[in-house]
Amino acid sequence: MRIAGEELPVPQLVAPPPDTPLTLSPPVDREGGTRVYRDVVYANEIGYRPLRMDLMVPAGAEPAPAVVWMHGGGFLLGSRRRSAFSGPPWDALLARGFAVAVVEYRFAFEERFPACVHDAKAAVRWLRRYGADLGLLPHAIGAWGESAGGYLSAFLALDGRQQALDGEVGVTGPSSEVAAAVDWYGPTDFLDMDAQAEGARSIHPHDAPGSPESLLIGGPLQQNPDAARAASPLSYAASSDPAPLLLMHGTKDPYVPYQQSVVLAEAMAAQGAPVTLHLVDGAGHMFEGVDHGPLIQQSVDFLADHLM
Incomplete structure (x- = not known):
């Protein structure tokens, strides 16, 4: 920086520290005794909004296992706030004795991959x-x-040890590994999404420059194959010691082809990794067209088997 010919030092900005238990606002007590800590700042990054979570701790015996919930939205939008879709899974987890940490993360227009993965891992480290x-x-x-x-849930299951994907967002030091993960219809192999959707009803071409996946890596997928592979969970299917992963996907999903879950399940199984695949016949994206209740129960049971 120069003012009137004088060279001045550039200020070195330091991100504010995340919240700690001592800086949290008192929890809100919900009916049934659940304690809710709202707007917990789990990380601050210079130039970005604070990253927040809402933490719900069930009444009853403590301590409780915790599940990090991450919303969808095509890497471009979405909210951690309760909705008619997200509320029932949270309630089922709380009723089973789980704490629920509902986290937000940076979108593609804010920062490219792997920022969103860094954020998810930072949330796990904060809880740990x-x-x-x-x-x-x-x-x-x-x-x-x-x-x-x-x-993001698949990334947490598959990769807990690569520093490039772990990042240095928020709390550093503790492990970002999880004990188990559930992936509801997430993309896993960016380069093959359009090929898998061929002949099926598809909402948008994934290879287009303006697709969510292209925006996430900073360019059209097929023109940036190395970046697309690096941002695909499938590329980490052979990682050492992955967490047990449940993949659930509707066979009529018009946004994310169900084959995305199939190829990841097959790749993990080939490595002897703990993976379970459940294809939901006739279901669309967000399991449109089928009863969510049994799918929620299967997911909660899976997490309970590995965390309780």
């Missing part, structure tokens, strides 16, 4: 660092996401 003070079991953390959030 401070969970014991809030009634959680720091070693028993799982993940559950839908669509873009399912994509």
